[in-house]
Amino acid sequence: MKCTKFVNLTAVTLLAVAVAAGCSRNPQAVTPLHGYKDKSVTDEVPKGPMVGDSQPIPLSGNLSGLQAAADQPAVLRDNVVYFAYDRADVRPSEGSKLDAVASYMKGGNRLVRVEGHCDERGTEEYNRSLGERRALKVREYLVRAGVSADRIDTISHGEDKPAVSGHSEAAWSKNRRAEFLLLQAPPSGVGASGPQ
Amino acid sequence: MRTLIACIVTFALTFRAFGAEDRIVIERPMDDLGFLKPIPVAISGFSGEVDSVLKNDLLFMGVINVPVDQAKYLVNGSNSDRVEGGVTDKVTKHPVMPRKGYTGGNLRSQTHALADDIAQALTQLPGIAQRKITFKVHTGPGAKEIYIADYDGHNPRAVTQDGVNVSAPCWAGRLSLFYSSYKFGNAVIFSHVLQSGQRKAIARYGGSNISPAVSPDGSKVAMILSKSGSPDLYVSDIEGGNLRQLTSTAEAESSPCWSPDGRMICYTSRERGGRPSLFKISANGGRPEVIPTPGAPIPSEPDWSPNGKWIAFTSLIGTFRIFITPSDGGRVYEVAEGEDPSWAPNSRALIYCKGPDGGKHLSLLDVPTKQFKDVPRVLESNSQPAWAR
Numbered sequence: 331m332k333c334t335k336f337v338n339l340t341a342v343t344l345l346a347v348a349v350a351a352g353c354s355r356n357p358q359a360v361t362p363l364h365g366y367k368d369k370s371v372t373d374e375v376p377k378g379p380m381v382g383d384s385q386p387i388p389l390s391g392n393l394s395g396l397q398a399a400a401d402q403p404a405v406l407r408d409n410v411v412y413f414a415y416d417r418a419d420v421r422p423s424e425g426s427k428l429d430a431v432a433s434y435m436k437g438g439n440r441l442v443r444v445e446g447h448c449d450e451r452g453t454e455e456y457n458r459s460l461g462e463r464r465a466l467k468v469r470e471y472l473v474r475a476g477v478s479a480d481r482i483d484t485i486s487h488g489e490d491k492p493a494v495s496g497h498s499e500a501a502w503s504k505n506r507r508a509e510f511l512l513l514q515a516p517p518s519g520v521g522a523s524g525p526q
Numbered sequence: 527m528r529t530l531i532a533c534i535v536t537f538a539l540t541f542r543a544f545g546a547e548d549r550i551v552i553e554r555p556m557d558d559l560g561f562l563k564p565i566p567v568a569i570s571g572f573s574g575e576v577d578s579v580l581k582n583d584l585l586f587m588g589v590i591n592v593p594v595d596q597a598k599y600l601v602n603g604s605n606s607d608r609v610e611g612g613v614t615d616k617v618t619k620h621p622v623m624p625r626k627g628y629t630g631g632n633l634r635s636q637t638h639a640l641a642d643d644i645a646q647a648l649t650q651l652p653g654i655a656q657r658k659i660t661f662k663v664h665t666g667p668g669a670k671e672i673y674i675a676d677y678d679g680h681n682p683r684a685v686t687q688d689g690v691n692v693s694a695p696c697w698a699g700r701l702s703l704f705y706s707s708y709k710f711g712n713a714v715i716f717s718h719v720l721q722s723g724q725r726k727a728i729a730r731y732g733g734s735n736i737s738p739a740v741s742p743d744g745s746k747v748a749m750i751l752s753k754s755g756s757p758d759l760y761v762s763d764i765e766g767g768n769l770r771q772l773t774s775t776a777e778a779e780s781s782p783c784w785s786p787d788g789r790m791i792c793y794t795s796r797e798r799g800g801r802p803s804l805f806k807i808s809a810n811g812g813r814p815e816v817i818p819t820p821g822a823p824i825p826s827e828p829d830w831s832p833n834g835k836w837i838a839f840t841s842l843i844g845t846f847r848i849f850i851t852p853s854d855g856g857r858v859y860e861v862a863e864g865e866d867p868s869w870a871p872n873s874r875a876l877i878y879c880k881g882p883d884g885g886k887h888l889s890l891l892d893v894p895t896k897q898f899k900d901v902p903r904v905l906e907s908n909s910q911p912a913w914a915r
Contacts, residue, residue: 386755386776391732394712416802416824418778450883453840453865454910455694455737456794456802456826458713459750459757459780462734466755484752485712486734489883490691491668 393483432475449502461486561894568597583641609636623647679901817855
């Protein structure tokens with residue numbers, strides 16, 4: 331009898347603890363709708379050492395009109411860089427991809443465009459700007475890795491070109507990205523000068 | 527005694543005649559936020575499309591159609607031949623707006639003109655029914671075009687036919703648009719004269735040239751350029767000269783809009799610590815100030831009302847919602863579910879968009895009553911509306 335009572339009490343206590351732990355405190359009294367969660371920027375603090383913020387590097391515009399090369403090398407196709415929600419900083423986990431791209435670029439006279447993209451959870455012009463900042467942050471990383479800034483162009487497509495359709499984090503995480511596009515060199519020869 | 531009565535009557539009649547022709551007092555009670563409470567009128571004499579267009583127009587100008595016993599004013603007219611109408615005070619029978627006829631255009635445009643005149647007579651606010659809107663239309667995979675239409679979505683027509691990505695159209699006066707197009711590969715800001723179709727690249731720097739906003743006096747354009755290596759706020763003359771950088775942050779600025787007196791620019795960026803916020807800065811440059819929007823997180827796409835009092839913007843709380851805040855911020859009021867608001871010329875209605883990605887449509891909102899009316903969609907998805915002023 332006593333044993334049963336104790337077991338019951340424990341069960342009730344555990345249940346109560348479980349319920350209390352499961353109830354999230356929602357100070358804004360907002361009920362998130364299915365598929366969306368109001369995430370504050372501080373939710374996504376990356377773990378481990380951050381790649382440091384650097385000075386913006388101006389864009390000359392010399393590469394703006396260049397077309398994509400017919401053949402895109404696997405090293406550029408395969409090393410898509412992914413970002414945390416609402417962030418543009420390059421996470422340490424993505425560093426090895428950018429190192430591979432940097433090696434490729436230093437291995438020849440190569441011109442590349444970084445394309446920044448966002449998931450749908452932002453308004454259109456906000457995302458257009460955020461996508462550009464992601465592309466620029468990738469460019470800054472490559473420059474720090476020794477690639478000449480003149481060889482790297484940027485473009486943002488905002489949320490206009492998702493890689494994966496869908497309204498869940500599985501899709502969104504695949505859309506918050508920067509992709510690389512090898513550019514055709516202009517007919518007169520490579521425009522960039524200076525050390526690679 | 528008779529003389530005395532005669533004198534009193536004459537005096538009374540004279541006094542009455544003098545008072546009657548002098549002032550017509552229209553009561554315009556306001557609600558707690560300073561918007562006019564809807565003025566009740568009884569509309570009669572119109573038929574078919576004219577009748578429904580008139581009632582819809584007036585709704586977004588703070589004039590509502592009610593049964594005669596609840597009305598303060600009578601709107602009477604006809605459209606058997608051309609559209610004509612006038613407004614009288616129900617009780618005193620005094621004319622508030624003498625009967626007018628409209629010619630030219632078509633029945634719809636005549637009705638819009640009548641509606642604007644009625645609203646102006648009753649509310650003293652600018653009319654909205656004759657002002658056009660511009661917006662972005664998804665026409666097919668990867669292709670978007672800029673369209674214009676009547677404010678209620680009628681008579682849509684394509685302004686661009688480039689088959690590339692375009693975004694963020696805005697008005698320069700009522701006859702030209704500015705927008706960002708990927709026609710040259712990267713996003714470039716164009717001006718586009720509607721009548722001739724003539725256009726000119728206004729900002730074609732390296733990186734992204736996006737989110738143009740023309741100043742209310744038409745002399746300048748604000749925009750977001752990334753040529754410095756980060757998306758920053760810039761201002762230039764309307765032809766693109768005298769470019770001046772207003773912000774140089776490590777953050778990404780976006781979606782600028784002007785105060786109606788042209789002295790300030792409101793835009794989105796982040797505070798130190800990373801929180802997205804609305805900011806305002808002098809159009810001549812200087813220190814930006816946060817416009818606090820407590821309870822409306824991740825504010826973006828602001829639009830400053832033409833009377834200077836309010837800033838409407840989009841917030842993300844689960845879904846996109848439209849809020850308004852006084853131009854100094856501090857308090858917010860949710861007014862609709864949707865995004866990307868643009869104020870009507872009367873600072874009372876606004877147009878915005880809503881719906882799922884790939885299938886958005888525009889909608890009209892009467893801000894103080896929160897009544898909204900969806901606008902018929904053109905092709906696949908409509909977004910980024912802007913109302914000419």
